[in-house]
Each structure stands twice: as structure tokens, then as C-alpha cells.
Amino acid sequence: MELALSIAIGLLIAAGTWLALRARTFDLVLGLTLLSYAVNLAIFAMGRLAPGKPPLVREGTAGALATHADPLPQALVLTAIVISFAMTALLLAIAVRSRAANRSDHVDGGGGDGA
């Protein structure tokens, strides 16, 4: 599964980057959403893939990496997911404002809506 996941992450990165390079604010938002998926998955994967071993130390079991998934990247990614959500929200607000100001959703303003 490692290879497949890596490729998937790569695909997310590539697609996200390409979209982020578009000239329209909304496309940028889409791109950054994909990018944050990719980055979160990548960070998460740094803890290695451990199916069926959630990092919950139940009664009777001793907590160890052998029997549990690595909790640290998970903790990092959890907050990262929420933060990237906030970033998306912020970008959307900026997109709305910038269009209101420029009558255009071009990232550099001006040029009309193009649509």
C-alpha cells in the first residue's frame, strides 16, 4: 500500500499545485484544499502505515509502537486539518471581498470575471 499511497499523495500535490496556479480565486481555493489533503496525508504517513492498531491504550494492553499506530503525527495532523479548514474559510472571504472590490475574481484583480 505504501507505493500506492505515495503516488496518490503525489497526484494530490500535482493537481493541487496546478489548480493553485490558476488565475481565479476559486480555483486557488480548490487547489489549496487538495494541497492540504496531500500535506496532511504526507505528515500522517510519516508515522508509517499501521492498519488495525488505533492509538488507544486500552486496559490490559501496554502502549507501544509495535501494537499501536504512531499517535504523534496524528495529533499534528488533527490540528492541521482544522487549521487548513480555517484557511479555506479565510480565502473564501477574501475571494468574495476581492471580487466585490474589483468586479473580478482574477487573483490580480481586474480583467473582469472572464466568465
Added chain:
Amino acid sequence: MNALPLWLDAIIAALLVVGAAFALVGAYGLAKLGDFMKRLHGPTKATTLGVGCVLLASLLWFLGTPGTPHGREILIAAFLFVTAPVSGHLLVVAAMRMDQAARPAPTEGRSSTRSVPARDET
């Protein structure tokens, strides 16, 4: 899971298979049927029912397995049965609205750019 008595095991297995079958049928219908109103039947009925079976199976299984939390399946089922119809109904409304407006989905934006001015409550 040999903790389970055979009959219970059988029922669970059966429920699972049936549930999966229903879900599959529902999805198949969604994929194959002719127009939206027909397709709507698949998920809203079959799939929901299928999920119901699966939940029931899981409920029984966890009841049969001591030392595991149980009962939450009921909650899930309840939620599902409250929400599924709502979304289904809303989609119907939406679909009807779109038909009447005779507007192919992707291009509302286009046509709207030269359409009636927006009246906005508040």
C-alpha cells in the same frame, strides 16, 4: 468470534449479506436507471434498508460479544432514518426546480449573469 452461538452467527451473517445486497442493488439502480426520478429510488429505499440490516447485524454481533460497547447502532439507525428522507426530498425539490427552469446543471452561472436582478430578503 466463536464466542457467538451458531444461530446468532447465522442470523448476523444473513443480515450482513442481505444488507450488502440491498446496498448493492440500490447503487446499481442509481447507476443504471433511466432518469433522475427513477434513479432516486435506488439509494433512498434500497440502500437505506441495506444499511439498516448491516446496523442490525452489528448490533447483534456486539451484543453477543461481551466486553464491547453496544447500543449505539440504534442511535445511528435512528439518525439515518431521520436524515435520509430529508436529503432525498430536498434533492427532488432541487431537481424539479431545475427542470422547470430548464437549466442544465453546470451553466446556471452563465445564464444568471444576464438574468433578473437579485431580490434579497433582509
Added chain:
Amino acid sequence: MTAAVLPFVVGALALAMLLSLLRLLRGPGIADRVLALDTLYVCTLALLVVLGIQWRDGVYFEAALLIGLLGFIGTVALGRYVERGKVIG
């Protein structure tokens, strides 16, 4: 016995999801795609439950719970958007 059927159950659900995906990609109407997405969510719910049995582990129930409780909000919102052009009136 349950153990024996589980793989097929999972497989069937996976197939169901792929079929929904197909519809989501084909469309044609936006409503079809939204419906397909909704179905995807519901099937995922079922899948989670089944996986819960397979792994004899209740941890993923919360996920199923949340899909059941809030998963349809996305659908509703999309439906609203298509219908009224504004999500929150």
C-alpha cells in the same frame, strides 16, 4: 460464518460505492451527482460498521454516527444551492 461472509460483504459495499462513483462522474444532472455523493456517504457508513465487526472494534462507530447525524448536511446544502441559489436563507 460471519467471518466467512465479511469479505464478500465488504466487496459488495465497495462495488456499490464504485457504482455510485460512476453515476457521480456521469451525471448528467447536478442532482444526480449530489445524490451519488449522498449514497457514497451512506455506503461508507455501512462499510464502517462492517469493518467494525471485522476488526471487533467499536472505535469507528463514532465515524458512522457522525455520518448518520451530519453527513446529510452537505447534501442538503448542495440541494439548497441548486434549488434556491442560497444555502442559508
Added chain:
Amino acid sequence: MTALPLLLALPFVAALALAALPRLSRTAAALVAGAATLGGLALLGGMAGAVADGEVLRFKLDWLPSLGLAFSLRVDGLAWMFAAIVLGIGALVVLYARWYLADEDPPARFFAMLSLFMGAMLGVTLAGNLLLLVVFWELTSISSFLLIGFWHRRADARAGARMALTITGMGGLCLLAGVLLIGRIAGSFELDVVLAAGEAIRAHALYEPALALVLLGAFTKSAQFPFHSWLPHAMAAPTPVSAYLHSATMVKAGVFLIARLHPALAGSEAWFWMVVPVGLATLVVGAALALVQQDLKGLLAYSTISHLGLITLLFGLDTELAVVAGVFHILNHATFKASLFMAAGIIDHETGSRDFRRLNGLWKHMPVTGALAIVASLAMAGVPLLNGFLSKEMFLAETLATESHALMEFLVPAGALVAGIFAVAYSLRFVHDVFFNGEPVGLDRVPHEPPRFMRVPVEVLVVLCLVVGMFPQHTIGPLLALGVQGVLQGPAPEYKLAIWHGFNLPLALSAIGLVGGVALYFGLQRGINLHRIERASTGKRVFDALVRRLVDLARRVTRALENGSLQRYLLLLVLAAVVLGGAPLLEAGPGFGDPPGTPAGIAGWLALALLVAGVLAVLRWYRERLLAVIAVGVVGLAVSLLFVLLSAPDLALTQLLVEVASVLLILLALRFLPQQSPPERRRGRAWLHGVVAGAFGAGVATAVYAVLTRPTRSISDYFLRTTVPEGGGANAVNVIIVDYRGFDTLGEIAVFGIAGLLLHALLRGRAGVPGTLVPPQPARPAFLLQVSAQVLLPLAIAVSLYLFLRGHNAPGGGFIAGLVLALGVALQALAAGREALGAPDGRTWQAWIAWGLVVATLGGIGSFLFGHPFLTSSTPYVDLPLVGAVPFASATVFDTGVYLVVAGATLLMLAMLARVHAQAGDR
């Protein structure tokens, strides 16, 4: 030895005080600055005895030991002598400036800057650590910049300040580099070590570069040829500044440095050949140019340059007697040049002009000032019975004693003689052309003597010139001896301070100089009237040209990079990332290990299939934005599923909730954006972007795979081991979030809350945003939805609380619970309208954010009460029905804060976006 830091602190204290009290009157400000100066003098006097006994006073305070930077002060003879000059002249300048400043000049600012400079200069002299010395060195450059530009409304002042700062600043950088080299050679930056390591330094391979760099610093500071041209332009400064910085002290910093490092650097061929020619050139050029100035201060400036050259030359000659002469001349020049500047200032003050062509025959108007100026000028010319004569005699003697290449043995004395002749000529001009030589031309007022006290400093200095000139041994003798010992770091050589050394060659040269000078001056005045010489400074022209070049270059580069297109910047950014990341990857190779081959299982493949399909769909549909949103939804679902399969329940929950919330937000915003992206106008660019993005993706994929196939060395064993016993929770992830890494989390929720507030600020009171979708239909009441929403709200709240309380032991926790709650409320809004989202201005949710942060912080502090450090939890459990054992930990309090912030911020975002509404008559 506490007097030492105090001595250094005084001026800075005064500077701060003055800066803090900008309204002070001229007298008050002068008193503050003066008090600091006199206090300093007193402290310095207290050290005199010890220093005289050859003792070296030290004060050391480690600052950045790792860099060898210590705040260490060190007073030996040389330092003491220089400090005495700085403070002594300083006191006189303060007194003088009190009377010099005009009513419209802000006195507090002036004296603040002056005190700042005084402190910096003291720092240079007292520093016992080379790095510290460089710090103060730069500080003098800066304060000089400020003082030159004191009359900041005058263009010439600004230009002069900029030029001075640029040149001396560059010198300072060279000095820093040189000092770093020396420090590396000597193994320490402490002056004691460095001065003792002379042999090693001179023997080292890096000696020449180090020497060259240090000398560059010194030469720029002391306005040595060819870096001299900043000094004349610094004359735009108020005259007290010119008298103080640009004749007596700061410009001496360069020669001081040469003297200071003499034991470490001098005594080599390189030293001779680097220092002597520069000194000689400066001596001659300065003297020659001084004669042809039309500005009083200009003449004095060039003469200063010339004298600095003379001192440099002496240190370059590098005999012990030359050192004596050099130190002696530092003292003498400080006295007579400072007094001359002050005299020039008085003249300027009383006549309103500094122009030789207009100033004539002032003798009958201001005889006293005239007399003083004349005596000082004679000292400058090196006339017997004045201090200038003595050091000049010594100088000439040393030039004649030069032992080196034959050429130099001729050039040095020759140059000295020529310079001497010019010196006499320009001194004579200063006297004759100002006080005699006809009548004043077009002065707007009748000149008269200055206020009594404005003249006092000049009188003091001139008296010094006389006394020293007549009774050197008893007046200046001890001080000079101190300085010389300081420079040589050893006993002073045998020398005789006397006016009469008998008939000898130096005396003859002086005589020739005097006669020649007089002849030269009157010759020139007769032949080509000196008033007709118009000269623009070449140095300035060159400098300006260089600066212009630099600016043009910068502008070109900027224009090339910044064309105003954010798209372009982003592309460059990504390109840079690809290159910087890719190069090592290609160079070293990915270094894959052997894949663990974790089985994906049916579900795994399904998830990946969904993900890939979703991404492709987004790319296919990105122009049809609504479709793109749906496709993104698929990707999100797939990611959540992956989290489930890879045993990250918490992440799965979070991702699912964020998916739903994002769809809501996006749809709320999408209404006010075009529903489509325009087609790619330039396919070529789209392809280019495709290539770059593809490369980026490939690179990341490779890196990730490389990591995944290598053995892991995670620190998490610790977390897993201790999560129950110490963290008091079975859910290691949640424990890490609220406990081990609680401090990070505090920061993260703060960021989240700020994002919410920012969004509020962006959308507050936005009406009339252009919408693009169909005008909203009259909403048909959606009973089904409303009913279900009402049913679900309490359930949602219940679930949210449940997830929150269980969070410490099972998937859940503040983040997840907060999102659940937010979505529960959002559902109400979907059903019943935006009123369900609380106060229209979102103040409800702002309060939530605020309280959340408060609670979280308190929870962190709470752990103090349990006697643990900030944000470490301690955990008594309480049993709740249905939920089970719940840790009532300070961590739980903290998590409550997280809960509030997340819910509040999410709802604030939703509320604000829901409040935006389309303007009437929208397109």
C-alpha cells in the same frame, strides 16, 4: 571595578533622558548632557592614578560566550587618554552648543544625539573586546549620520549624512570581517589576548587580508585618501558637531584603532606599505585641497584630513618615536582644530556666512575671536611656541629618519615638506582672508562679538595650545606618556619634549615650510585670486554615480522579478521548491528501503480509487465550480476512509466534519463568485504549469515513498507508554493534543480563533457584494427539514458532549466535539434561516472564542495548582452515567477551551458568510 560600566553608561542614560523629554529648554538640555559629561570626567579622573601606575582596569560581563562576544571594558593609558579627549572636548562642545543652537533647533534632540555619540565613542575607546568595539564603532557611524543630518530639511545635510554613513558603514563591515579573522587567528576577541598574540598574528597566512580589512575600516573612518570625500560633505552638520565628531573625536577613531592594534598588527613590511603611502597621499592631497576651498569649514575639513593623514603616516613609520609623535599630534590637533571649528562657528553665527569671498576684514568687528582664531591657526601652521609646532617637529624628524626603500626615503620627507608649506598657506589664508583683506561683502547684518560663554570653550582650548606649546613637559607630558605606553603596551621610549632641539634638519624644514607657505599664499592671491577657484568635489561625483548605478540595478532586478502577477510569484515559488528539493533528490538518489508491503485490502483500494477518481474529476471540472465542489467532496470522503483504515479514528472524525463544514462555507461563498472559470486563454502557460506541478508531485511522492520504506525511529513509544499513567487518558492522540503538546494546541486554537475574527473583520457589514447565481427564489417552507433539524439539534448537542467527554479515552475531544456542535447549529440555520446563527454581528461567537481562550489558558495555569508546570495535566477521575470514567483533569479544562474556540470560530465563519447578501439590482 564598577566605575567603568557607570562611566560608559552615563552618556547613554543622558541620551535616553533627553529623548524622553523632548520639551526641555536649551539650557536644561545642555545641563543634562553636561552633567553626564562632567560626571564621566570625574569618574575618569578617579581612575587616573591607577592607570598612571601602569595598571590596566578591566570589567567583564559575558554576553554571547558562544560567539566569544563579551561585554568587557578595558582602560589602559591609550584608552584613558582618548576617553579624556572625548569627555573633555565633549564638555566644551556642550557648553558651546548651548549658545550656538538657534531657537528653532530642537535642543533636546540635538543633545540626545550628541550624548548618544559620546557614549558610542567612549565605548570604542574603552571596549576590551574587539566585537564590542565594532558594535560601538558602528554606533558612532549611526550617531554621526544623525548629527550630520540634524537639519534634516536641508538637502545637502541629508546627502552628506547619507554619504558619510555609506562610506563609514562599509568600512565598519570591512572592520568586522577583519576583526573576525583576527579573532580566529588569536583564538579570542578579548583585547588582552589579541594584543599579546602579535607574533602569531603576523606569522599567520591570513595576516595580510585581516590587516587590509581592519585598515579599510580605519581609513574610511579617518577619511584617508581616497575615502576622504565624505568629511567635507559632513560639514553640513551644525558646527559643534564638526568641532566634536569631525575633527576631535570620531575621525580620530580610525587612527585610534591603528594605535590600539599597533602591537598586534604593526611591525611588518605589509604594515609599512599599506599605511605609509595612504597616510602620505592623504597628508598632501588634504593640504593642497584645503587651500582652494571657499568655505571656512571646508578648509578646516580638508586640513583635518591632511592632519589625519599625518598621524596615520606616523603610525605607519612604526618607530617608537613615531608613535610618540603620532599620539602627541592626536592631542594637539584635537585642541587647535576644535577651537578653530568653534571660531568658524562663531563667525558663521555672527555674520550668517562661511564664505571666504564675502568674509573679509572682520578684525575690527570681532577682535577677540579674531585673536583666538589667529593663535589657533598658527598652531595649525606649526609656528613655534604653539603645540602644533612641537608635534610637527617630531613628525619631520621621523620622516627624515625613514628607513625603507630609497624612493620612500625621499618621498616621505618631501611630501611632509610640501604638506607643511600648504599647511602654512591655508592657515594664513584662514587668518588673512577672514579678518583682513578688505571689507565684508554683502553681509545682511553688522558682525559683532558672540555671547560671552560661546567664546569660553575657544578660549580654554587656545590657552591649552599656548601652555602646551611653551611648557610641554609639565603640561601634556604625563598624559602623552600614558597614551604612548598604551599604544606600545610597554614603557615609553626616551624622548624629550622641548621647544628647542638646537639647529637641525627638522627645524630647517619647518623654517622652509613657514617661508614657503607665506610666499605661496600671497603668490597665489596675487597671481590667480583664490576667490575665483570654483571646485566641485570629485569624490562626491564618483560616489553619487556609484549609488545611482546600484539603485538602477536594484530597480532592474525588481522589475524583472515583480511584475505584479501573484500567479507569477507563485509559479516562481513552486519552481524554487522543485529545484531546491529536487536537486539533492536527483543527486543523492531517493534511497528507497525495502517496502513493508502493508496490505491495502479491498477497502484500501476502494479508498485510493475514490481518491484518484475524485482528483481527476476536480481537474476535469474545475471550471464548472459546483461540480468541482462535489468532486472535492469525494476526495475528502476518500481521505477520511483512509484515516479509518490506517487506524486514525480521530483524524477520520475530524476530516468528515471538516468536509461537511467546508461544503457549507464554499457554497455560501460561491454564490458571490462566478459559477465558472473562464477557459485557459494561454494553453502554453497551462502546460508549463502542468509540467511544474507534475514535477512537484513526483518529487513529493518519491520523498514520501522513500520515508515509508525506511525504518522509523519515532519518539512516540514514550507517549504511548505514559499516556495512561501520566496523561490519564487512553486516547494517546487526544492526550498529546491537550497535554504533552498543549502549548502548541493553545497556539493553534488561537490561530483558529484569529482566523474567525479576521473573517468577521473582512465581511463585517458587507452589503452589496455582486452575486451571480439566480436570484433567490421565494423560499418554500421546508417543513421536513425544519422538523428533522429540531429533532436533531438536541441529539447533536448530546453527541457533541459525549464525544467531548470521552475524548480523553476514546476518539473525540475538543476539536471534534466543537465541530459537531457547530454543524448542529448550522443545520438549524439551513432549516430556519440565518437567525439561527445568533446575533447578526456575530458577537455571540466572538464571546465564545474569547472565553474559550481564557478557559484554555486557565486550564493551563490550573495545572500549577496541582503543582505541575504549565499545561501538564493531573487526573482525578469522576464517573458519569452513560459516559463512564471521565478524567477531571486540568487537561479537561483546557480541552473545554478548545471546544469553545473551535465551535465559536466555526460558527462565526458560517454566520459572517451567511450574512453577506447580494446588492439590489445585481447583474
